[in-house]
Amino acid sequence: MRANSSSSEQDRSFTERGRRAQIVEAAIEAIVELGYSRASFGQIAKRAGLSSTGMISYHFRNKAELMQQVVTDVYAAAEELVGARIDAAGTARDQLRAFIESSVDFYRTNHRQLRAITEIFLNERGDDAALPHRRELEGMRELLRAGQRSGEFRDFDPHVMAVTLRHALDGVALRLGVEPDADADRYARELETTFDLATRAG
Amino acid sequence: MRANSSSSEQDRSFTERGRRAQIVEAAIEAIVELGYSRASFGQIAKRAGLSSTGMISYHFRNKAELMQQVVTDVYAAAEELVGARIDAAGTARDQLRAFIESSVDFYRTNHRQLRAITEIFLNERGDDAALPHRRELEGMRELLRAGQRSGEFRDFDPHVMAVTLRHALDGVALRLGVEPDADADRYARELETTFDLATRAG
Amino acid sequence: MRANSSSSEQDRSFTERGRRAQIVEAAIEAIVELGYSRASFGQIAKRAGLSSTGMISYHFRNKAELMQQVVTDVYAAAEELVGARIDAAGTARDQLRAFIESSVDFYRTNHRQLRAITEIFLNERGDDAALPHRRELEGMRELLRAGQRSGEFRDFDPHVMAVTLRHALDGVALRLGVEPDADADRYARELETTFDLATRAG
Amino acid sequence: MRANSSSSEQDRSFTERGRRAQIVEAAIEAIVELGYSRASFGQIAKRAGLSSTGMISYHFRNKAELMQQVVTDVYAAAEELVGARIDAAGTARDQLRAFIESSVDFYRTNHRQLRAITEIFLNERGDDAALPHRRELEGMRELLRAGQRSGEFRDFDPHVMAVTLRHALDGVALRLGVEPDADADRYARELETTFDLATRAG
DNA sequence: GATGAATGAGTTTTCATTCAT
DNA sequence: GATGAATGAAAACTCATTCAT
Numbered sequence: 001m002r003a004n005s006s007s008s009e010q011d012r013s014f015t016e017r018g019r020r021a022q023i024v025e026a027a028i029e030a031i032v033e034l035g036y037s038r039a040s041f042g043q044i045a046k047r048a049g050l051s052s053t054g055m056i057s058y059h060f061r062n063k064a065e066l067m068q069q070v071v072t073d074v075y076a077a078a079e080e081l082v083g084a085r086i087d088a089a090g091t092a093r094d095q096l097r098a099f100i101e102s103s104v105d106f107y108r109t110n111h112r113q114l115r116a117i118t119e120i121f122l123n124e125r126g127d128d129a130a131l132p133h134r135r136e137l138e139g140m141r142e143l144l145r146a147g148q149r150s151g152e153f154r155d156f157d158p159h160v161m162a163v164t165l166r167h168a169l170d171g172v173a174l175r176l177g178v179e180p181d182a183d184a185d186r187y188a189r190e191l192e193t194t195f196d197l198a199t200r201a202g
Numbered sequence: 203m204r205a206n207s208s209s210s211e212q213d214r215s216f217t218e219r220g221r222r223a224q225i226v227e228a229a230i231e232a233i234v235e236l237g238y239s240r241a242s243f244g245q246i247a248k249r250a251g252l253s254s255t256g257m258i259s260y261h262f263r264n265k266a267e268l269m270q271q272v273v274t275d276v277y278a279a280a281e282e283l284v285g286a287r288i289d290a291a292g293t294a295r296d297q298l299r300a301f302i303e304s305s306v307d308f309y310r311t312n313h314r315q316l317r318a319i320t321e322i323f324l325n326e327r328g329d330d331a332a333l334p335h336r337r338e339l340e341g342m343r344e345l346l347r348a349g350q351r352s353g354e355f356r357d358f359d360p361h362v363m364a365v366t367l368r369h370a371l372d373g374v375a376l377r378l379g380v381e382p383d384a385d386a387d388r389y390a391r392e393l394e395t396t397f398d399l400a401t402r403a404g
Numbered sequence: 405m406r407a408n409s410s411s412s413e414q415d416r417s418f419t420e421r422g423r424r425a426q427i428v429e430a431a432i433e434a435i436v437e438l439g440y441s442r443a444s445f446g447q448i449a450k451r452a453g454l455s456s457t458g459m460i461s462y463h464f465r466n467k468a469e470l471m472q473q474v475v476t477d478v479y480a481a482a483e484e485l486v487g488a489r490i491d492a493a494g495t496a497r498d499q500l501r502a503f504i505e506s507s508v509d510f511y512r513t514n515h516r517q518l519r520a521i522t523e524i525f526l527n528e529r530g531d532d533a534a535l536p537h538r539r540e541l542e543g544m545r546e547l548l549r550a551g552q553r554s555g556e557f558r559d560f561d562p563h564v565m566a567v568t569l570r571h572a573l574d575g576v577a578l579r580l581g582v583e584p585d586a587d588a589d590r591y592a593r594e595l596e597t598t599f600d601l602a603t604r605a606g
Numbered sequence: 607m608r609a610n611s612s613s614s615e616q617d618r619s620f621t622e623r624g625r626r627a628q629i630v631e632a633a634i635e636a637i638v639e640l641g642y643s644r645a646s647f648g649q650i651a652k653r654a655g656l657s658s659t660g661m662i663s664y665h666f667r668n669k670a671e672l673m674q675q676v677v678t679d680v681y682a683a684a685e686e687l688v689g690a691r692i693d694a695a696g697t698a699r700d701q702l703r704a705f706i707e708s709s710v711d712f713y714r715t716n717h718r719q720l721r722a723i724t725e726i727f728l729n730e731r732g733d734d735a736a737l738p739h740r741r742e743l744e745g746m747r748e749l750l751r752a753g754q755r756s757g758e759f760r761d762f763d764p765h766v767m768a769v770t771l772r773h774a775l776d777g778v779a780l781r782l783g784v785e786p787d788a789d790a791d792r793y794a795r796e797l798e799t800t801f802d803l804a805t806r807a808g
Numbered sequence: 809g810a811t812g813a814a815t816g817a818g819t820t821t822t823c824a825t826t827c828a829t
Numbered sequence: 830g831a832t833g834a835a836t837g838a839a840a841a842c843t844c845a846t847t848c849a850t
Contacts, residue, residue: 001446001457002843003812015813035325037239041841052816057842059813119324123237160392163377164370171369190362194400217830242823244607254832255607259825419809439729441643444844456811461846526725527641564796571777572770579769594766602800608822609833621834647820658837663821665834 004061020059023048024070028116031070032177036119067120068128074113075132081106092147096199097192099143100169104188107173114173137162144199153199165195222261225250226272230318233272234379238321269322270330276315277334283308294349298401299394301345302371306390309375316375339364346401355401367397424463427452428474432520435474436581440523471524472532478517479536482510496551500603501596503547504573508592511577518577541566548603557603569599610667626665629654630676634722637676638783642725673726674734680719681738687712698753702805703798705749706775710794713779720779743768750805759805771801 003016012020026048030039041053041063050056060066085102089095107114121133140162147153172187214222228250232241243255243265252258262268287304291297309316323335342364349355374389416424430452434443445457445467454460464470489506493499511518525533544566551557576591609622618626632654636645647659647669656662666672691708695701713720727739746768753759778793 001449001455001812013812019813035327037325040839042839051814053841054816054843055814063841122321122324123239125237156396157388157392160389161396163373164393164396167369167373167376168366171365171372174369175365186359187362190359191366193358194363194366198396198400221830243825244823247607252831253607254834255824256826256833257831260830265824423809439731441729445846446844454810456813457845458812458847459810462809467845523728526728527643529641560800561792561796564793565800567777567781568774568797568800571773571780574777575769575773578773590763591766594763595770598762598767598770598804602804607833619833625834646818648818657835659820660822660837661835669820 002058002061004059004065016059020069021073023050023056023059023066024073027066027070028074028113031116031119032112036123064124064126067124071117071120071129071132074110074117075136077110077113078103078106086143092143092150092152093196093200095143096147096195099140100165100191100195101188103169104172104184104191107169107176108184111173111176114170115177118170118174137166140165147199151201154201156199161199168195218261221257222271223275225252225258225261225268226275229268229272230276230315233318233321234314238325266326266328269326273319273322273331273334276312276319277338279312279315280305280308288345294345294352294354295398295402297345298349298397301342302367302393302397303390305371306374306386306393309371309378310386313375313378316372317379320372320376339368342367349401353403356403358401363401370397420463423459424473425477427454427460427463427470428477431470431474432478432517435520435523436516440527468528468530471528475521475524475533475536478514478521479540481514481517482507485510490547496547496554496556497600497604499547500551500599503544504569504595504599505592507573508576508588508595511573511580512588515577515580518574519581522574522578541570544569551603555605558605560603565603572599608664608667610665610671622665625661626675627679629656629662629665629672630679633672633676634680634719637722637725638718642729670730670732673730677723677726677735677738680716680723681742683716683719684709684712692749698749698756698758699802699806701749702753702801705746706771706797706801707794709775710778710790710797713775713782714790717779717782720776721783724776724780743772746771753805757807760807762805767805774801 003012003019023044026044027039029047030043034043041056044066045051045053045056048056056066060069082099082102085098086095089098121129141158144153144156144158144161148155148158168191172184172191175187176182176184225246228246228248229241231249232245236245243258246268247253247255247258250258258268262271284301284304287300288297291300323331339361343360346355346358346360346363350357350360370393374386374393377389378384378386427448430448430450431443433451434447438447445460448470449455449457449460452460460470464473486503486506489502490499493502525537545562548557548560548562548565552559552562572595576588576595579591580586580588609618609625629650632650633645635653636649640649647662650672651657651659651662654662662672666675688705688708691704692701695704727735747764750759750762750764750767754761754764774797778790778797781793782788782790
């Protein structure tokens with residue numbers, strides 16, 4: 001019998017959720033240290049302090065479900081922080097600034113998580129994995145279009161700008177992992193200025 | 203004796219280089235279609251029209267060397283095109299524009315190659331793989347600094363801007379693979395405007 | 405202390421026997437639906453409405469003991485029905501007819517049970533599992549020999565005839581599982597005629 | 607790269623066919639000695655003198671294909687012998703006799719093979735595995751119907767008789783495996799008499 | 809009695825690499 | 830140069846069994 005037979009998050013017990021979270025964290029560690037293709041159940045189990053890979057299969061139906069959970073968890077944490085900051089901002093220009101600033105804030109302590117889901121996106125080809133990513137791009141396009149309608153932003157292509165911003169931010173997260181002494185604030189400030197100049201009207 | 207024992211490119215015969223190029227092309231196909239973690243020698247051999255994986259081991263010391271060759275080949279082709287266009291440009295501002303334009307030109311027909319080396323960079327952790335990437339960033343920083351010294355560019359952080367541009371361009375390449383009808387020119391134009399606005403002096 | 409430590413059937417409590425019967429029934433279901441090799445404790449527990457395979461281990465020393473119990477239970481039920489019908493018959497010829505008829509009667513509602521023990525016999529190689537099977541063959545030989553002594557049956561080899569009848573009946577049970585609309589009476593009538601013709605004296 | 611990528615039997619090289627036959631033989635050994643559920647690739651490799659289970663996967667796409675090959679090989683050998691003997695017989699009665707006699711002849715040296723495919727039939731639930739079995743039953747029904755049309759056989763149900771004969775013969779094969787000193791001729795003679803008496807017209 | 813978590817051995821399968829021909 | 834066969838390690842996943850609660 002396995003614990004992963006229940007499908008909904010609420011159905012899971014306290015300890016069960018704890019174990020899953022612990023395994024998700026270990027998966028992130030393994031991906032960041034070794035790369036997706038070498039992040040085997042064996043490596044993940046070792047980092048989770050589990051004595052056998054069977055324990056991972058006990059908590060997750062298969063490897064795809066574990067990877068999906070990594071993506072879900074990281075997105076949930078990011079949206080909680082970033083969403084609140086955007087909602088607190090007034091104009092579209094301030095919202096864009098808040099989005100960049102809070103994203104970099106998130107990466108400051110979570111660049112490993114970002115690195116992990118970047119690798120998962122590239123390797124897990126199913127549409128399920130890419131869904132939150134597409135939803136996020138959609139949200140960014142909407143924010144940019146709203147600013148264009150209100151006259152705050154110039155007449156750029158919202159899709160191209162959203163893609164550009166998304167990947168620029170990914171780049172920051174990647175850099176924060178590679179450069180140990182990187183100053184996150186510096187990245188935030190520069191990106192805010194850059195995209196403010198690139199988007200603002202006349 | 204095996205073909206991969208010679209270390210330098212010049213030492214290789216014409217047919218030897220042809221075979222290696224053919225395998226490199228097949229490796230790119232496999233990575234793009236299946237993802238790095240599923241791009242096995244078997245899949246690569248199939249795409250190269252070889253009936254045995256032994257042939258790959260004959261031409262490359264090991265899998266890492268093959269992946270290294272993919273990176274080297276793609277960078278060489280890109281630099282040939284992009285370098286010439288930059289050299290032909292006059293001011294730093296024109297050089298930046300030429301860099302973006304020629305990069306997107308390259309991606310138009312080579313986004314699969316870009317996708318492949320992106321996946322390789324993330325998975326091959328050795329410093330060797332990242333070397334050309336670091337060299338390219340260095341070149342971009344230099345171009346930006348030159349524009350600041352000449353007064354064409356405002357006083358941004360060259361490193362952050364280089365990283366931002368690099369990943370924005372990666373995003374374009376990725377998008378050209380994902381969106382079948384994507385208009386490369388549109389991406390090029392928008393990016394040129396965006397980074398022109400973001401970098402130019404007062 | 406665990407329930408399976410007591411060796412004799414009498415020692416077990418009422419509820420204990422109920423639980424064991426419930427698990428035995430679930431094991432039969434699992435074997436019939438999935439085949440012996442895929443009838444895991446997990447599948448059996450699911451069909452028994454248990455949320456943990458531990459419960460099965462609690463009631464049975466090991467998997468072999470559970471399978472043994474399946475065989476024992478099915479044989480006990482079959483012998484109860486078939487034995488009574490044979491005892492009620494007079495001549496050897498009538499006994500043979502009664503044996504076939506009551507066997508098919510049993511299969512009509514219990515072909516799943518028969519299918520299960522057929523698979524268990526083939527997979528559990530220990531002598532214990534085959535014991536009731538050997539005892540039954542012995543009984544059939546005795547019935548046939550008695551008919552030969554009384555002059556009702558011709559001079560065939562009782563062992564071969566018993567084996568033939570036994571497997572012919574197994575075939576009927578298997579067919580009743582495979583053919584949804586099979587007519588058990590038809591099988592019974594044909595087999596009675598067939599073995600009557602095959603055994604009767606001149 | 608794997609040898610099993612070619613689908614047709616003719617495409618395979620001489621040595622490839624030899625290896626496959628050797629593995630099929632080892633699979634039969636393993637199933638007969640251990641039972642289907644314990645006949646793992648490890649056990650089969652050991653009996654085939656292979657140093658790793660990878661070799662089996664190299665020659666067969668998966669376990670199901672190996673088991674299918676066992677069934678195919680055994681049926682092909684049996685049909686070659688039995689088919690020739692039936693064709694050589696004249697009347698339906700002689701054909702039935704020839705069928706039984708040649709089947710037992712085949713079991714004399716091949717009861718292990720029969721035992722193996724019996725277990726495979728019970729465990730591999732896919733229709734593919736059962737196909738040759740259904741084809742054989744169909745042939746037997748046709749033989750019996752022809753005898754009824756010609757007036758040689760009485761008016762029994764051909765389907766029930768075919769099933770009975772098929773399982774009676776399976777029983778012989780099983781017995782020849784269990785009883786080391788069993789006399790195959792005795793089984794053949796008794797079965798011929800039994801089914802002759804059971805089928806012949808008034 | 810019952811549950812869920814844990815364990816460790818065992819399963820099939822994939823893979824890079826080597827080597828004889 | 831090229832092929833196919835072989836090897837052995839490692840992969841994901843399953844399972845019977847044990848045990849604390």
